[in-house]
Amino acid sequence: MQITPKIFFSEDLSKRSYVYFFINQKRVRIYQGAQFGKSCSPNLKKTAKSRLRELILLEDIVIAELKKGWLLGQKRWLIGEVLKSMLAELNSSSYSKKYIRDTTIVSQEFMEYARVLDILNMEVDVITTSTVESFLSRFDSSSAYYAIKRRTLSAVFNKIVQRGIMKTNPVKGTSSRRVEAVHNQSFSEKQLDGCLEAVREASDNLYLCVLFVYCMLLRPHKEVRLLTRGNFNDDLTILTLSGDQNKSKRIRSIPVPDNIRKILLSIGVQVLSDQVNIFTSDFKPLNEFYFSTCWARVKTKLVRKGIITPNHTLYSFRHSAICSVFKRDKDLHLVQRLCSHQSMMTSLKYLRSLGMEQVGTLDELPQLKR
Structure with missing residues (x-):
């Protein structure tokens, strides 16, 4: 539908001037640019001369606004504002x-x-798949980098879609x-032994953290780092995480292995107040980069010696433990628990990302009768 705006102007300044057009046989008058965010x-x-110019x-x-798709009374969702x-x-x-x-x-x-x-102040509907494809091509230096940017941007637009x-x-x-899948690689048994020995020599706190990660499958930077005396029962045999202390958002109770319990007893955790952090013996926990920094120092030496690869991280201890459990029991429900x-599909994707799709034994393969 062709819409042609026109000007109504009178040199009699007591009469209001405006821009008008017809839509569905109704006249629409525009007296100022405020409704478009413009000062006019x-x-x-x-x-009269300055009024005509304006x-x-x-x-x-x-x-310009009509070309962008504006109609009177229509809510405008501009890219930058959204x-x-x-x-x-x-x-x-x-x-x-x-x-x-x-x-x-x-x-x-x-937004940049x-x-x-020059579409930042246009309606979000002008964003097409080709627009996004062109944007993402800037992060094509590696498949992982591209995938991360694509996944994160998709989450942003999902929220926009959810809001209608x-x-x-x-x-x-x-x-x-x-x-x-290369990042967070699991360790071989030989690599694991070498790492544990190096970590034990480097830092008591890091060694205890690694034991929590491997033996109890806790995540290092939030779940382990923020542990307090109150997370344990009286005799330090059970660890409990509340819903806001772990990623699953559900209460978790985990038995504490003897090797970890002995360390906790040796550093006096049993006599601390409930709100005191077990690593600092203070109400204030370690900073959020503490374990990353400690591990980076150990990792540099291990990579230089050829014991591990740059793709091994602190999370590799957790991944190695999960691989060990799955190889031993072949039980996906156990891994999930x-x-x-939240779901078995998450566990399955997790194992696939660790290269755990291979068939375990010859008995699992089909056999010919002859």
Whole structure:
């Protein structure tokens, strides 16, 4: 439908001037640019000449807005405003610091890209799959880097879709990258022995952390680092994590192995107050990068000696333990329960990412009768 805005102007300054057009045989009058976020008010001008000049500017604004798809009374969802609103909501949420950080970065990068394309102040509907594909091509230096950016950006647009601002997620149609599972590699038995010995010599706190990670399948940076005396029962034989202390958001109770219990007794954890951190013996825990820094120092030496690879991380201890359990019992339900995964599919994906899809024995293969 062709809409042609026109100007109504009178040199009699007592009469209001405006830009108008007809839609569905109804006349629509636009008196100022405020509704488009523009500073343009012809009727405030004191001379006929300046009023006409301002009216011409208002006409140009209306024409531009109509080309963008604006109609009277329609809510306008501009790309910049929507993404900024999403970030404000995200920063006041209970999501992890890492998730908020990654989402903030990719949203800001996309806004900058939209600014370069001159679409930042346009409706979100102008974002197409090809727009997103072009944006993601900037992160094509590795499959893993591309996949992370794509997954994070998709989460942002999913939230926009959930709020009814967009009908479909434009990231869904973009090409994916097959990522080879190399990060957080599990250790071989020989590597594990070498790592444990090196960690024991380097740091008592790191060694205790690694034991929690391997023997009890806890995550190091939040679940282990923030442990207090109150997480244990009186005789230090049971560890309990509340819903807000672990990733699954469910209460977990785990028996404490004897090797860990002996260390806890030796450092006097049993006499601490419930709110005191077991690593610092203080109400304040270790900083969030403490274990990462300690491990980085040990890892550098081990990589240099050829004992492990750069793809081994602190989480490799947890992954190695899960591999060990699965190889021993071939029980996916057990892996799900020990890891406190929400579903068995999560456990299956986890094992696949660790290269655990292979058939275990010859008996599991089909046999010919002859």
